[in-house]
Amino acid sequence: MPRHFRPLGRRVLWIATLAMMLGAVVALVARLLTGLIGLVTNLAFYGRVSTEFSSPAGNHLGLWVIGVPVVGGLIVGVMARWGSRAIRGHGIPEAMEQVLLNESRIPPRITWLKPVSSAIAIGTGGPFGAEGPIIATGGALGSLVGQLLHVTADERKTLLASGAAAGMAAVFSAPISSILLAIELLLFERRARSLIPVALAAAIGTGVRYVLEGNEPMFPMPDIATPAFSALIAYMVMGVIVGVASVGITKLTYAIEDGFEKLPIHWMWWPAIGGVVVGVVGYLMPTTLGVGYTNIAAVIAGQIGLGGMLALCLMKLLSWSVALGSGTSGGTLAPLFTIGGALGGVLGLLCVAWLPWLQVDAKVAALVCMAAIFAGASRAFLTSVVFAFETTQQPHGLLPLLCGCATAYLVSGLMMRNTIMTEKIARRGVRVPTEYAADYLERISVADACSRDVVSLRASQRLGEVREWLSTEQVAARHQGFPVLDEGGRLLGVVTRRDLLNGAVGGDAIVQSLVHRAPLVVREDHTLREAADHMVEADVGRLVVVGGKDMQQVVGIITRGDLLKAHAQRLREAHEPSRHLGGKSAT
Incomplete structure (x- = not known):
């Protein structure tokens, strides 16, 4: 069981x-x-x-x-x-x-x-x-x-x-x-x-x-006011822009990595070559060096002007993408937050200057785009939204964050197959799950999927008689396994068509002689997932479904084919559009 x-x-x-x-x-x-x-x-x-x-x-x-x-x-x-x-x-x-x-x-x-x-x-x-x-x-x-x-x-x-x-x-x-x-x-x-x-x-x-x-927020920023509806629309549009940018950044990073792969020198030297770019960019703009947490805090606090944020966005992108592509040891979160935050700050200031009726807050725009670029690049959507909230402790930022991260996630999903986290291992043939859905087999009981027209055999039947019956009876021809019952109708075991047709066993033998182990059974109230796991563990292709007070009454059989058929409804729900009103077809 x-x-x-x-x-x-x-x-x-x-x-x-x-x-x-x-x-x-x-x-x-x-x-x-x-x-x-x-x-x-x-x-x-x-x-x-x-x-x-x-x-x-x-x-x-x-x-x-x-x-x-x-x-x-x-x-x-x-x-x-x-x-x-x-x-x-x-x-x-x-x-x-x-x-x-x-x-x-x-x-x-x-x-x-x-x-x-x-x-x-x-x-x-x-x-x-x-x-x-x-x-x-x-x-x-x-x-x-x-x-x-x-x-x-x-x-x-x-x-x-x-x-x-x-x-x-x-x-x-x-x-x-x-x-x-x-x-x-x-x-x-x-x-x-x-x-x-x-x-x-x-x-x-x-x-x-x-x-x-201490418990101070990682990236403190001035208090955020409740956003206007027009501003929410603007943050959605910014999410689209940042989503496109996240796709471009991901492709750029791996294009640079591919470029390093073509160099005629050992990969051990690549981080040093990448370090040249990091050093030159750091000489021109020292704030691109190191972790840059202070840059993130300054951007979302509105302490950097338009030109400064634009330069920070571009120079940090250049330095980080080359360094990461060279194969040195480092992370992606802080650089992406810096790049996205600076880009958002630029977009926010442009909205304030050119479209004041949108009531966009440039600091909120920076916060939204900081999270949205990570949502687009990694598709860790919920992580991105909650992270921006926890590190700033600004509850009024949650709604703008949802708007921007959702649209960035949407654009990324439509434009890019793999993410900045999965592209590398996907190239090595690793299949990474991207959707986490409830197991469909957990929703269906064995009672709803099993076959009820069970063809059983008596333990005392002679094999010769059974073989002749198998060759002529059309119903039997559709079955590959047969429950074996004793004279009282109690289940003794299961025999397969191969067992019954085994020429090494004479026709005078009885069916019960082919039963070598206790029957593998499942109850009607078990789920198909439990039944499937039982089949795998026992290495069998079918289970007898039992019921009654003593759980010895055969009420059906569940097979691997029945498990596959159960997915038909899942596929219909996913791919076949339908119109229903009040439970009846609207046609």
Whole structure:
């Protein structure tokens, strides 16, 4: 008899406990990573020993600043070649690949190689944020815990996602968006058994951040007024523009990566070459160097003018896309937020100047486009909306965020097959789920799908008689399995057509002699998902459906074909338009 589905089992208590401990550890690791980035930044740009989180923009190196990202890129290239190639890039695609293909097993060395390489890349001016590396590091720590302990692949995936969510929550003080990021980009599901541990890990990670750094919003901005209806329409249009931009940015990034692939030198040197561009751009516009969190805060607070935001948008895009395409170690979130926020600020100021009747707030436009560009590039729609809210703590920004992110998501989905997170692994043949729908088989009971015209055999029948009947009876010809009943009508087992026609068994043998194991049965109140899982576990193609007071009365048979037929209604609902009024056809 198949197991009835249970949303939670006691084992989730153990996984949740591990996730909470993991959340605390990852939050401390996040603190160490930011300190390490600060140390490398201060050494590289200011020649001082300090772990204070500093911006490279205030350096006085002059032209020598061009060489700093080159040296950082060279070190990262060496670490990637003789450490692990998995440290290249922003880490989320690699984590997704391990979840989908390798039972969430990330090599243990990534737990230290990724943060160290990222600290070097960012600390020497790389235009990345700290959140990408800590998400990858937290995921690697969760995977390591899952490999050291006796857990299932599903539980290991939950621990991986818990570590990643705790890392993002600890960096941004954004627990809800961290949970959503784990659901949209790592778990590929929303089940209680995985959601609860991830939520607890994110909560603990945020709590540790509160203790260490306080609970102020990551990107403070002036209070937002309730938006006018005309402004909401404008934010939707901006979302369309940013959605197109997100597609272009994704294609640009991978075009640059393809260009590096064609270089006649080993990939170890590519980050150093990318560092040349980072250094030149950083010399021309120092604010493009490093994580750039202060840039994001300044943009959404309205502290940068039109020309400054336009230059920041273009120069940050150039620096980041070349650096990421070169394969150095870094993230995508902060650079995209900077680019999108600056673009939104430009659009907002133009609306204020040219279309004042729209009542657009330039600061809100920057906030909306900051989130919308990530929604379009990654299609992590809910993550983008909630992240912008949590990091600014502006509730009146939620409605504009929904408008802009939804249209950006729509445009991206129509124009681009893969995302900035999935293009790399899709090229390697990895199929990434993009839609998370309720299992259709869970909605249908066995009683609604099973075949009722059961053809059964008596245990005492001779095989010769049965074989003659099989060759002449048309009803029997349509069946491949037959329940075997005793004289009292009780189920003894099931025999297949192949069993009955086996020439090695003489015709004088009785049917009961072919029954070698207890019958595999299912009740009418089981779901088709439970029945399908039972078939897979037992390696059979059919189950006898039983009922009655003692559950021994045969009422039907459910086969693999019946499971496939059940999907016909799902396909009709998805693809066949219909018009109904009051439950009847409108024709």
